[in-house]
Amino acid sequence: MRAVVVGGGVAGLVAARRLAIEGSAVVLLEASDRLGGRVAATRVGGVTVDAGAESFAVRGGAVRALIDELGLGGAVQEPSGSAWVALPDRTVPLPVGGLLGIPSSPLATDVVRVLDARGALRAYADRVRPVLKRGRYDRLGPLVRERMGARVLDRLVASVVVNVYGADPDEVPVDAIAPGLNGAITTAGSLSGAVLQLRAAAPPGAAAQGLAGGVHRLVEALEADLRGRGVEVRTGTPVLGVHPAPFGGLLTVSTAREDLQADRVVLAAEGAAALDLLSDAAPGLGRMPRPAPAVSRAVLLLVEDRRLDDAPRGTGVLRAPITTGVRASAVTHLTAKWPELGARAGRGRHLLRLSYRGGDAVPDATVVADATALLGLDGLHLAAREDVVWTDTAPALAPETIAVRRALAGAALPDGLAVAGSWVAGTGLASVVAAAERAARPGAS
Ligand SMILES: Cc1cc2nc3c(=O)[nH]c(=O)nc-3n(C[C@H](O)[C@H](O)[C@H](O)COP(=O)(O)OP(=O)(O)OC[C@H]3O[C@@H](n4cnc5c(N)ncnc54)[C@H](O)[C@@H]3O)c2cc1C
Secondary structure (H helix, E strand, C coil): CEEEEECCEHHHHHHHHHHHHCCCEEEEECCCCCCECCCCEEEECCEEEECCCCCEECCCCHHHHHHHHCCCHHHEECCCCCCEEECCCCEEECCCCCECCECCCCCCHHHHHHHHHHHHHHHHHHHHCCCCCCCCCCEHHHHHHHHHCHHHHHHHHHHHHHHHHCCCCCCCEHHHHCCCHHHHHHHHCCHHHHHHHHHHHCCCCCCEEEECCCCCHHHHHHHHHHHHCCCEEECCCCEEEEECCECECCEEEEECCCEEEECEEEECCCHHHHHHHCCCCCHHHHCCCCCCCEEEEEEEEEEECHHHHHCCCCCEEEECCCCCCCCCCEEEEHHHHCHHHHHHHCCCEEEEEEEEECCCCCCHHHHHHHHHHHHCCCCCCEEEEEEEEEEECCCCCCHHHHHHHHHHHHCCCCCCEEECCHHHHCCCHHHHHHHHHHHHCCCCC
16 A cells, blocks of 8 residues: 655544554655644753743643653653633632633632622532533633623633634634533533533543653654655655545645655645645535634743742743733743753743744734733843744634535545545544544545
8 A cells, every 4th residue: 555644743643653554655745845734842042942842731641641652751841830820800729610611610619709799609500500511512711601690701712712722702603612511501501510420530630741852753753654664755855736536546745846655645734735735636625714813923032030940820821811011922931831841941940932923023012021021020030032823724713724625525535535634523633633534544535
């Protein structure tokens, strides 16, 4: 069997590995000059740090299984501490035990600290109102607003859904952002009860983990594994087309230099590129409306300031969208979150990541003002700064991407062709790895 994988992000690397394990002769084609896609390393003030993904969700177990198979199990680490939220009138810890910011215990002290007593009582009304039946609310925003009140939506849920998932709570379908929530609502009868039920069913320990040295080590390990299995990895090789044979038979993958014939093709380029490449094999999908790309700027800072040794804002702060006067949507205190990184940076030296929506330049003065406001420390001094701009051409929760995914589920792709990547699987390594493994299994197309 000959197999071609298009795209060398984590989805493509995982698919190529699985195809090689199943016995195929595999060629992986990556357009850019490096592997890893949105998992990448950069150096800030001499310290190597993740510029893209820096953790993975534990759910499902696919990432952990892969890490163990690659011999990196000993490097898995748990984050230290938890995140805060910047509200218009105060900055406080995000309540524990919630889901997407929806509290499971509306009267808990940490929830009252965010909502005040009145807001918490309004949220608690969800428990005593008529039973909530599955499917009554299609979108997350109206569900939360009507069951638990606008304060829960504006102060908690929007802070997580907008900043972490890049989605609008009023637009995003419940099933797309929280699979399982509708089912739990049916049995629990209330929204907070459903969250409590899902949290109780989750495995103990942190919901997300990291790797000592950085999540980018996963890419290095995958690349070494592929080479060990004889996979031919070609970077700097954009794929220009994927064509089915007119009467079945081999698929053709075209690059500028040659046409490759294959029994199996896994298309693991990111959203817009994948849809372009599908235009011949699945013309209906290729013509569907595209979402607006989501562009973000990660500003990585090295700050020398001993006051940060005490992690004054835990692992970092999400800015509630209703909070004005700060341009950054979040700050992650990387050296507090990952103690191994803190040890590498050295005492009194801290790495922060400020996240900005859009790719526009952000002056140092704005970055310092934002870090000051979010961390509650003035007089911060930037010792080093490194910016990385990321573009997601098909955000997984954009309505257009969801529509493409639904159409894909009902579409018949040519024999041997399968798709993978965050635009089909959902954002995040847990979804991407599990779906790439499935796409590469025999008979996946
Ligand atoms: C700043 C940031 C932070 C993140 N943090 C986390 C986190 O903490 N935890 C988490 O789980 N997830 C996180 N994510 C999301 C996660 O990184 C992505 O979901 C995941 O890496 C996507 O992998 P992928 O292989 O689907 O796509 P990509 O990584 O985008 O890979 C697609 C690859 O296809 C290549 N390609 C495109 N067109 C072609 C073509 N025509 N021919 C050949 N190759 C092509 C591209 O060059 C690219 O290398 C983060 C993302 C960003 C940007």
